[in-house]
Amino acid sequence: MTVTEVPPEGLTISAAAEMSGLSIDTLRYYEKEGLTLHRPGRSPSGQRRYSEDNLRWLATLVMLRRTGMPIRDIKRFVELYRVDGSEADRLAILEAHRVHVLEQLAEVQTHLEAINRKIDYYTSAVTEGK
Incomplete structure (x- = not known):
């Protein structure tokens, strides 16, 4: 935007x-x-x-x-944004959310690796079957 x-x-x-x-x-x-x-x-x-x-x-x-941040966490972030000197609290919210996003990313990476293994298997099966 x-x-x-x-x-x-x-x-x-x-x-x-x-x-x-x-x-x-x-x-x-x-x-x-x-x-x-x-x-x-x-x-x-x-x-x-x-x-x-x-x-x-x-x-x-x-x-x-x-990135999947829940509305309640966004609401807390916004409330803190309006308060001078709340940078440490806002940082804590973002750091906690980053941990969550990294966990999701690792899970998706694991799924992608499994899909790639299946693609390799079926690619071999199709190639050998010809």
Whole structure:
């Protein structure tokens, strides 16, 4: 997601959803649950307007969710982000999550190795059968 395309008045929720790869419902949910760093601004008609800062933060949320971080941990991270001097606590959340991601990565690597062994077996079986 590139936020350099955000006009000064911000983006509508539809445009922000498209740019972030999230659904409109997910954006509303993130806002309701306090996962957005700042609530998006509003146009004179009351429509949400997402700034560059909002979109940068959404990119962080997307990255954390795609790595499998639970919403409760993201929520805690966001709460701490709003507190000056909480860097050590935020670091601890990220380090714990990194351990989890590395465990998942090792498991996937094990599965990949098993698939490769099966491919080698069947490649040999097909080649020898010809």
